[in-house]
Amino acid sequence: MATTLNERKEEILRAVVVNYIKTAEPVGSRTVARAYPVGLSSATIRNEMADLEEMGYLVQPHTSAGRVPTQLGYRYYVDNLLEEDQMIMDDGFDISNSLSAEKMREIEQIITYSTRVLSQATNQTSLIMGPQFKKSAFHQIRILPLDDKRGLVVLITDTGFIKNKVINLQQQLSQTELHQVVSYLNQKLYGLTIDQVTTSLINELKRDLFRRLEILEQAFILLEESLKEEKQIRVFLGGTTNILNQPEFRDVDKIRRMLNLFEQEPLLFKILEDNSIEDDIVVKIGSENEFEDIKECTLITGTYRIHDKTLGTVGVLGPTRMDYGRVISVMRYLVNHLNKSLSSS
Amino acid sequence: MATTLNERKEEILRAVVVNYIKTAEPVGSRTVARAYPVGLSSATIRNEMADLEEMGYLVQPHTSAGRVPTQLGYRYYVDNLLEEDQMIMDDGFDISNSLSAEKMREIEQIITYSTRVLSQATNQTSLIMGPQFKKSAFHQIRILPLDDKRGLVVLITDTGFIKNKVINLQQQLSQTELHQVVSYLNQKLYGLTIDQVTTSLINELKRDLFRRLEILEQAFILLEESLKEEKQIRVFLGGTTNILNQPEFRDVDKIRRMLNLFEQEPLLFKILEDNSIEDDIVVKIGSENEFEDIKECTLITGTYRIHDKTLGTVGVLGPTRMDYGRVISVMRYLVNHLNKSLSSS
DNA sequence: TTTAGCACTCTAAGTATAAGAGTGCTAAAG
DNA sequence: CTTTAGCACTCTTATACTTAGAGTGCTAAA
Numbered sequence: 001m002a003t004t005l006n007e008r009k010e011e012i013l014r015a016v017v018v019n020y021i022k023t024a025e026p027v028g029s030r031t032v033a034r035a036y037p038v039g040l041s042s043a044t045i046r047n048e049m050a051d052l053e054e055m056g057y058l059v060q061p062h063t064s065a066g067r068v069p070t071q072l073g074y075r076y077y078v079d080n081l082l083e084e085d086q087m088i089m090d091d092g093f094d095i096s097n098s099l100s101a102e103k104m105r106e107i108e109q110i111i112t113y114s115t116r117v118l119s120q121a122t123n124q125t126s127l128i129m130g131p132q133f134k135k136s137a138f139h140q141i142r143i144l145p146l147d148d149k150r151g152l153v154v155l156i157t158d159t160g161f162i163k164n165k166v167i168n169l170q171q172q173l174s175q176t177e178l179h180q181v182v183s184y185l186n187q188k189l190y191g192l193t194i195d196q197v198t199t200s201l202i203n204e205l206k207r208d209l210f211r212r213l214e215i216l217e218q219a220f221i222l223l224e225e226s227l228k229e230e231k232q233i234r235v236f237l238g239g240t241t242n243i244l245n246q247p248e249f250r251d252v253d254k255i256r257r258m259l260n261l262f263e264q265e266p267l268l269f270k271i272l273e274d275n276s277i278e279d280d281i282v283v284k285i286g287s288e289n290e291f292e293d294i295k296e297c298t299l300i301t302g303t304y305r306i307h308d309k310t311l312g313t314v315g316v317l318g319p320t321r322m323d324y325g326r327v328i329s330v331m332r333y334l335v336n337h338l339n340k341s342l343s344s345s
Numbered sequence: 346m347a348t349t350l351n352e353r354k355e356e357i358l359r360a361v362v363v364n365y366i367k368t369a370e371p372v373g374s375r376t377v378a379r380a381y382p383v384g385l386s387s388a389t390i391r392n393e394m395a396d397l398e399e400m401g402y403l404v405q406p407h408t409s410a411g412r413v414p415t416q417l418g419y420r421y422y423v424d425n426l427l428e429e430d431q432m433i434m435d436d437g438f439d440i441s442n443s444l445s446a447e448k449m450r451e452i453e454q455i456i457t458y459s460t461r462v463l464s465q466a467t468n469q470t471s472l473i474m475g476p477q478f479k480k481s482a483f484h485q486i487r488i489l490p491l492d493d494k495r496g497l498v499v500l501i502t503d504t505g506f507i508k509n510k511v512i513n514l515q516q517q518l519s520q521t522e523l524h525q526v527v528s529y530l531n532q533k534l535y536g537l538t539i540d541q542v543t544t545s546l547i548n549e550l551k552r553d554l555f556r557r558l559e560i561l562e563q564a565f566i567l568l569e570e571s572l573k574e575e576k577q578i579r580v581f582l583g584g585t586t587n588i589l590n591q592p593e594f595r596d597v598d599k600i601r602r603m604l605n606l607f608e609q610e611p612l613l614f615k616i617l618e619d620n621s622i623e624d625d626i627v628v629k630i631g632s633e634n635e636f637e638d639i640k641e642c643t644l645i646t647g648t649y650r651i652h653d654k655t656l657g658t659v660g661v662l663g664p665t666r667m668d669y670g671r672v673i674s675v676m677r678y679l680v681n682h683l684n685k686s687l688s689s690s
Numbered sequence: 691t692t693t694a695g696c697a698c699t700c701t702a703a704g705t706a707t708a709a710g711a712g713t714g715c716t717a718a719a720g
Numbered sequence: 721c722t723t724t725a726g727c728a729c730t731c732t733t734a735t736a737c738t739t740a741g742a743g744t745g746c747t748a749a750a
Contacts, residue, residue, distance in 0.1 A: 026743090028742070028743055028744085029743075029744080030742090030743080040692085041692070041693050041694080042693090042743095043692075043693050043694070043695095044691085044692055044693070046743085046744070046745075047692090047745095049744095050744090050745080060743090060744085061701095062699085062700055062701070063698090063699050063700060063743090063744070063745095064698080064699045064700045064701080064742070064743050064744050064745095065700075065701080065742080065743065065744085066742085066743065066744090139491075140491070142489055142497075144487055144489065144499065146484075146485070146501060152487075152499065152501070152507065154489065154497065154499070156491060156497070162497065240604070240608075241601060241604040241605055241608060244597060244600060244601045244604065245601075250597065252589060252595065252597065252600070255589060255597070255600065256586060256589045256590075259585070259586040259589065260586055263585075263586060371712090373711070373712055373713085374712075374713080375711090375712080385723085385724095386723070386724050386725080387712095387724090388723075388724050388725070388726095389722085389723055389724070391712090391713070391714075392714095392722095392723090394713095395713090395714080405712090405713085406732095407730085407731055407732070408712090408713070408714095408729090408730055408731060409711070409712050409713050409714095409729080409730045409731045409732080410711080410712065410713085410731075410732080411711085411712065411713090
């Protein structure tokens, strides 16, 4: 791990990684010789590559084939050899442009759009964990009577969430009664995060209010239910079909496993959440990932925040052979953009 | 088209179709002979099959292979030979059970859940067009002031839709002013479908109100915008990975084309909308479909409604080799269920 | 330390062969 | 006239074999 390679080995490792990322074919010594600026014969490079193989940075698929980077090889590349792409891409996809063009308003819209941009810019599958509702704080709660039997509960958080739910009211409420209840709730809940609203707190409120009004049983059950339900978080996916373009997913069986994974939101959530603790951008290569299903993939994540509070996580998932430079720089840009556009709304 | 087959040919055609649906392998005369109850030799059946081939109901992939149903063959099967499955399935998936188990409240939830059930019960991809917002009628509109700069517009339709949107108010509004505006809007809009709210009507309202209040410019722009935007309809997908289990999608290229299609919501919408005119359940086999991309598929659709108003369309999409009996009966059941559970909410 | 040369290994592609499934046709039987 | 047995024929699929090519490792010379 702590080993450092001499400059020539680094140069060769880089050449192999870059080439393999581009072509998905094992890289031979001759190919590296051509790519390597100083005239160095293929034989010399062969020797160096043999060394790199022994050290665990490269492997051969079979005895007489070129070399392919190992997980360790990619790791070294990412940690020591990587220069990030510049943002205006040569192949024409200009992320800064496509992000600023659309003026977006609602959080959900911003997220959906971001997954699309992210997957298009990276040619990988992108996943974004929506803002964590449960970590948001109450801003206010409102109850709108719809007709004599029904009301609309509206919940607004400091991070701009608006949740609503129709509830059935068993008995009719007068305007004043409703007003009383609502302002009491607002007073008690203001500033608390959704996380902090436990069942016991709700029960306490319920008892408190019962003394004054005996009508709201229904409303409370529904409030409680609504909170429970909203604790789960949506994961937004983009460009899932991009994996079909990767030669490592030539196999229908692998495709199936991958797409199945994509349909399991709770699992995706766990995968992303795992990384959301850390700051900045995290690159997890192959088995560095905890989860069995993506042991052959690389997951690159970043977190976006509002007023220094972590809101959610952005991820790109693809084969370990991935254009690290590009993905990282795109993600860096996107996270910045999200930070800005979410805090301004 | 108007041709009718004699009973023996029908029996044989059915045997071929049923067998091919089950095995995905061309069906030979010997296989049919075994399946055919009366002792009839394979040679006889061979002759009959040759006839059926000439009439266009069967084809051979190559000279010395069994037969496969043509589009016409499937059509005849669906129109004349089909007995629907009973609902409690032998393979253990009990749709009536899984539908009644969950008590669902919100429309979106019901739909999402239905796609899952439908795809699981049929092993195909299911698609459901959400209730058509634009065909719903205004029930009421509300404006909730959030703080001094922002308000929340809430729109409720007769079909149970609740849409909301935060708007920025340029100037502060007093409670009474707001109340006036809202009740005016409700009075004017009540009972109109979203479709009927044209830009010109909005302009008229705007002019009307301007005479009394000069503050609401912002609110109106946003109302307008919000309407425009909501005219697009979501299509919900389920079990997209099921196509990977079909041998006809062994080819990665076909998979890609299919999955790409699934990512294009407007196209899916068109595909479904095309069928929503008709009543009951519609089976479109192969090139009976208008759309190039699904010329090799069968699409089975049904419509669900509330108070005799068509709300949306349910579809199952898969290869022409599809268990028609099962899909149709599942769909019939689901549509009934949707009709009931949507009208009761 | 680098490089040229060469034997060696392994894959991928192409060819040949054989087995098997299913047909169509003919002629006999019902 | 219909049904059936028999048989030659066709086409696909699987298996084995061969070959070309890419790339290596090693040795010995520069």
